[in-house]
Amino acid sequence: MVAKRNLIVLGCATALAACGGGTGPQTVGGSAPPTAGGSGSGDTHSFVNPTEAKTYEAIGGVHHYEYYTDSNKTVQRGQLYAGDANTARDSGISVAYDPRDAIFELTISRPNAQVSTDGRFQDPAHRTDFGGAKEPQAGVPNLDPAKNIQYLQFGSGSGSQLPTGSPYYTAGAAQSDYVVGARDYTSDTYSFFYQKPGTTTQYVTYAGYVHNQVSASEIQDDPASPSYLREQYHLDRGAFVFGERTTNANVPKTGSGTFTGDMIATMVFNPDLDTNAGAPTYFQWIDGSQTTTVDFGALSVKSDFTGTVLAPSIDAYTSGASSMPAGSTFSASAQATIDLVNKGGFTGSFTSAKFERPGMSDFTVNIAGSSIDGAFFGPNGEEIGGGFRIVGGTPDERIDILGAFTGKK
Template identity: 60%
Template sequence: MRSFRTMLALSGAVTLAACGGDTRPQTVGGSAVVPSGTPTPTHSFVSPTETKTYESIGTVQHYEYYTDSNKIGQGGQLYAGDANTARDSGISVTYNPRDAIFELTINRPNGLVNVTAFRYQDPQHRTAFGGPLHPQAGVPEFAASRQIQYLEAGTSTGNELAPTSPYYPGSAQSEYPVMDDASNSTRQTLFYQKPGTTTKYVTYAGFVRNNVSGALQTPASGSFLRETYSLDRGAFVFGERSANGAVPTSGTGTFSGEMIASMVVNVDPTTTLDATGSTYIQWMQGMQTTTINFGSKTVNSSFTGTLFAPTLDAYTSALYPLAAGTAFSATGSATIDMVNRGGFTGSFSQACFATTCTAGNSLNIAGSSLDGSFFGPNADEIGGGFRIVGGTPDQRIDILGAYTGKKP
């Protein structure tokens, strides 16, 4: 594959209002040690009173490359993606309701994403679209009805270029910052759906980290500015996991809800004007429906979505192959194994960028995963992550997402 010069191995809150209460950390998904004489916890995921750490199910991806101001295209490309399971998390969210502090940790080596206990305080780090401090480039603006909360923090050194700079792109297409020589910008954004909006025991969240640095190159042929990008994305769910004994062993259930995903797609250098096979990152929002037969332990899921436009840099061609508004559909299946896997695991049988998949428009799926678990005291809700890797030999697509669902 040409565009990803190095392709690493495939892997298979909230109101969260500030309240007083017990600040002893507890890990959700395990069994917290309750000291003798401790009152029965009154914790609620929608209106929490205790500090808790939630182990997440979901996906991460990393893409790094550089662009030069004297030509079009991307170089030095390195990409990695990773999807975890219910028992193999590596992603956690801790929330302290007393101080309104979120702490995000991501340790997914296969995805080249590492975040060490990064802290956000609400409302100090709160941001929103439409306000004076809107989220950084690459953060998706979902439908207002989804009630997404955004928290963002970061640092910068040096100068961000203005359009009057000789090294600023003439088309002014860049949505990422364009950094001057010896300058750097790093911003990290955590966003999540406010619990209680569509589900009570689980919610979905996302992560965006953009690191952009500038360095002046001075060869004999003439100086130019090199912009280096290191981009991380994540989509995951967290919440109150169901005990194994709460999951039914007979009957059926249908769980419907929302999904989000981040996707990378690279242009085919043999059919476009961009011979470097540049890669673009695009978010999507959509819905999912999952039907479960608890007796046979079978899970069948269908996903539909709509792509957002990619985020553009200063010197890439912008010849991305999938336009904003493109439809997405996929179907997959999984098997429940609460004892060994803590939920369900499976794969996708079909996916396409259309409202209906046919033999003519379906992706050539090279690898996929569908993971999830149950949430709530009576397995009332589900949540999980998914990944679909597909495309053709000279063009690759990697879709990594998260979803939630509840019974009607």
């Protein structure tokens, strides 16, 4: 089978249906400290049942990976990777929705991660889901239906997919989760998914972003050599939260609280570059939960994360190795400090992160750099949301985990 996901190759995608945001005058969250109103902009609560056009500044991270594979080899070549996590004040990711026209917009501008997009989702036909004739593209996680995840997608393409009768159609092509193109094929597809507000939280929700750009060309190095097919990949992933932030004045100053909720993360995991410079790197999702304890008087935050690693999205012609086994358990702990005036929420770093792999030894991440950034949401800080990043530091490894989390007291 050439591709295990069917693309929706159409112009734009759909309505958010349960979230606020848009091109109208109201902006919730952002670079300036909130000064009035329970949602951070002086307006009334309308996140679950939107009545006004709003734009929400998101907290989270994105990363980019590009490379190519050849039909006569089993490695990834031309590898270029970049990642970036934002803060509560330095967003670069906005989510907008206008309930009047059911138009949803996602804007990402994170130059350090080489990720930039400005997608306008407005056609109701671009709502999609798993299990039908049209499904989300490769790299979009198929999460538990009980989580009430909404999937949106649009894209474009030209040329033909690789036919099974082609000499380039080998076992390496058949394994691909991505579309495998014939000569001069190109596709460019964007997906956005989010948990419908009101499912677990009322004032904040989490979301994910997938962008796959795939093209193919036929190459012959010299007249005496046989030609081969090259598949070029430009892939983006992101995880973030957005919602109605609490004004600084309404965040509790005393007492404590425990916030529990969901966690979603996207990662690259490749510990084999020291033994194989061309060892393939794949994107994988982690689906899980978190518990955060906040001491408002001491301005301290402690978060514990746990999750299950999903299977990687495999490309054409590589070995399929060097990934984290699906079903592995992820756990991590972080500490942060509340600084509403200077940071707009809380910020800190991770103290530990590891994976328990089925039938294998545990893998402890040697953390070279990390961050956790979050904010309070709701009229009086009833909920939290934020993003995090964990960067591995062992030489000749590529490990980078970027996630988002929500929680309610």
